[in-house]
Amino acid sequence: MSRTNYLDIQSEVRKRIQTRAWKPGEIIPTEVELAAEFSCARATINRALRELAETGLLERRRKSGTRVSLNPTRKATLDIPITRLEIEAAGQAYRHKVLSFEQVGAPDHISARMNLNSDGQVLHLKSLHMADDQPFLFEDRWVNLAATPDIVQADFDIISANEWLVQNAPISSGDITFGAETATKFDANALGVPVGSALFVVNRQTWMLIEAQKTTVTLVRLAYAPGYQMTTKI
Amino acid sequence: MSRTNYLDIQSEVRKRIQTRAWKPGEIIPTEVELAAEFSCARATINRALRELAETGLLERRRKSGTRVSLNPTRKATLDIPITRLEIEAAGQAYRHKVLSFEQVGAPDHISARMNLNSDGQVLHLKSLHMADDQPFLFEDRWVNLAATPDIVQADFDIISANEWLVQNAPISSGDITFGAETATKFDANALGVPVGSALFVVNRQTWMLIEAQKTTVTLVRLAYAPGYQMTTKI
DNA sequence: AAGTGGTCTAGACCACGTT
């Protein structure tokens, strides 16, 4: 291996595991030993192995060394695109329609989940995203006005709430949950499908740090039209 | 910042983006400039920025530099654990039951998807995974015997097919698809739920490189009992 | 106490894309 680099080393490591030269559960040589074998710097080995460990294939501990995972928990990376871009990437025309829009005091079950003060004001927004004028996604969103007061000036007929938030409140962290639900009357009506259809549903909650406080920015439920699938590679 | 490291730098970069000191779409300083500002090596800046780019927050191009993503496609990392470990991690007792098991010539729709020869032999295996004796997951799997001939010796009453494959055919790459489907008669019967229930369904196809050929190892459909959710953080 | 990975440094050359 004359022109070594960390990708070549990763391939070689994968190959050794696949051919069972290195078996699940076994310790593999140390970084120093591998650097000698591949005639490269330890930093190069480190990067190769560190990334493989991030995908779950290897497990590394100081002092004990690096071993092949016995039960590799595969790490799959999902892209969570902006709906408009997802639709446009499929060559379809994007349109969205605001179904309802109101500023209210947060109802209890929402204010509890968003961890708001009792008088917390929120925007409650329901909208429908369409691809080639077919319903694609029904969105039910709550936005914490204390976190992003500027959002009242946004024109949601032009830019979707998600897109506004992505551009104006970046770097939030959050939870995402994926599941299947049967379409409620509201879902069915918005998406134009029978009540009881199986819908792919994503629930997302995002936070920002405001004065070192983890503050909920938005809570959203996304119900996709039947047939929607998310795809990834491992 | 006396004790700089790449995590501190990442925090600082996130902070500058969040406070809009660096705005979406803008070019940020070069690695050399940031290394001077933080009094650290360029390699440290490189690692900090490279990882932020991997999460979708920054976009980097040679010559043009690094800019804050305008429409950050969020990258979420999903853990795909072995079902047994997932159930045991929830404090429940894992059990699984083989519902059917046969070695057959692959039917056309399967051999096409698996890209098999016309006489390709496959294992067709249906099994039910249970948590505390409640149906948890109904698995319908096809295994390419040409890729993993040893699997015929596995005792699936003891080890699940997935677990056997993970330990004996590691490093496969694959596609994963997530969606919602209504329960078929088979699903409903296996999981003990009404026909038409909304099920979270995962389809997975995995390959191995065999003599430089991308060979399908297994094709599996996983139908989870109603209520199942996948969760991740971003 | 000692071994292993985790990170950093200062410098170098290269690959890619823009100009």
Added chain:
DNA sequence: ACGTGGTCTAGACCACTTC
């Protein structure tokens, strides 16, 4: 042609874990 990120090197010190 040239500026930027991508990667590598050789060496160093440190943090964590096991012995």
